[in-house]
Amino acid sequence: MSDAPSGRLRGRMLGILPTLRLRLVVVFALVALTAAVSASGIAYWLNRDAVLTRAQNAALNDFRKAMEDSAGQLPRKFGCDELQDAAVRMSDSTQSYEVVLLGTDRDGNRCNVSSDTNDFTIEDVPAELSRAVDKKRPVDDANDYPYHLYWQRITKGEEPQLVGGAKLIGEQPTPTGYMLKSLAPERDDLNSLAWSLGIATGLALIAAMLLAQAAATTVLRPVRRLADAARRLGEGELNTRLKVSGTDELADLSRTFNRTAESLEKRVAGLSARESSSRRFVADMSHELRTPLTAISAVTEVLEEEQDNLDPMIAPAVGLVVSETRRLGDLVENLMEVTRFDAGTAKLVLDTVDVADQVTACIDARAWLDAVELDADRGIMARLDPRRLDVILANLIGNALKHGGSPVRVSVRTGWSQTGEAQLLVEVADQGPGIPEDVLPHVFDRFYKASASRPRSEGSGLGLSIALENAHIHGGEITARNAQEPDGGAVFTLRLPRDASGLAAAGEDRDTDRDGGDDGDDGDENKGNER
Incomplete structure (x- = not known):
């Protein structure tokens, strides 16, 4: 039962791809497309991870150092304006990110400052990231610090961004800082890479189809010659042979065809010789039987005329001889006629x-x-x-x-x-x-x-x-x-x-009889085949 769906699928595929050349091209193209897409996909994801990781690590390391150098140098009791200046200094980095700092000033007021309120505010920080940054962890052998640097990739509009946050380690309360870096340049680089890989895939597909055409031509040329030779062999040209070159499977197939054609030619020649001999024997036998049969027929006609005057014991035998002689005559005439048709x-x-x-x-x-x-x-x-x-x-x-x-x-x-x-x-x-x-x-x-x-x-x-x-x-x-x-x-x-x-x-050019005579009189040929 499982062969039926596969057979129907195979039938549909043969209907869609009727020629071997088309099938070879399609198979080559599919294999090349699969390989190129797989290689391009792997290359893209590896490069994407490398590019994003490099940009991310560079920005986070710079942010950690800026926190230590700028926010870490603030006095124990600082003002909000001093925290604002620190945020601006931190954002003035080669990594091009914006900064938000949070802290408590000398008067006990909460300070929420940003290097650029138009691009980055505390509202842009994901709540999950904010909770992770503020969470204090116990210090033990597995954890050296109560606070850590955390990051998260987000999308604002259509622009990919990196958000990172950390709290200064020291006598609390200490400032908490967040940074926002745009990953648009990296996205553009990855898009360029994707286009390059896509073009490379298309070129690989075109190259594969050209190679498939060349391979199909190489494979199908001997197949076409073999098909033509088989057609001529089927039409009776038994001397048809293929020129063999090489040692591949197609060369072996050509040698097998030549051996088969040679064997068939010999066998057909032998059969033709035997058939010709048999036909000549029947014709000669029928022709030679005519002379004695004519004499016998003349005698049987005389016996038939005298049948009423013969001894009652002999008359049935004479009747049998007469009927069998006529039957033999009909058979000889029929054999002569069949021989003419065969010849x-x-x-x-x-x-x-x-x-x-x-x-x-x-x-x-x-x-x-x-x-x-x-x-x-x-x-x-x-x-x-x-x-x-x-x-x-x-x-x-x-x-x-x-x-x-x-x-x-x-x-x-x-x-x-x-x-x-x-x-x-x-x-x-x-x-x-x-x-x-x-x-x-x-x-x-x-x-x-x-x-x-x-x-x-x-x-x-x-x-x-x-x-x-x-x-x-x-x-x-x-x-x-x-x-x-x-x-x-x-x-x-x-x-x-x-x-x-x-x-x-x-049929004007054909002889009328093998022995040069005419067709002759077939006689009363009403003795049909037995049912």
């Missing part, structure tokens, strides 16, 4: 035909008129290969009759493809139980049998695949589905362009 030598011989007439001729030639219902308007013209269209229709209708039963409905209509091309649509629907859902994806596979208990059947298992190849060579497609009606059977839909001239022109 890429099959081509279109175009003619302009009336599709309804073509369907009628196909049905009539195979004596299916009573078992097929035709729904096609005359006058739907198409330019395609009539022989290959006949092969497609024979396989689809024959397959529907064998597995779905009659009546088979064939409907012809026109339409448009998604690219706006005029299309011919032929739909073949039967009344059978339909095709099982697990079989539907495989009905056009070669030699596919829906039931393992029927490895032998009247069909070669190639009919529907040959029909599909003939549709592809026209630039069309065949799809299979089950009708939605409760009693509906299988529905095969053939889609062909109404003009295949462009495809025929593209």
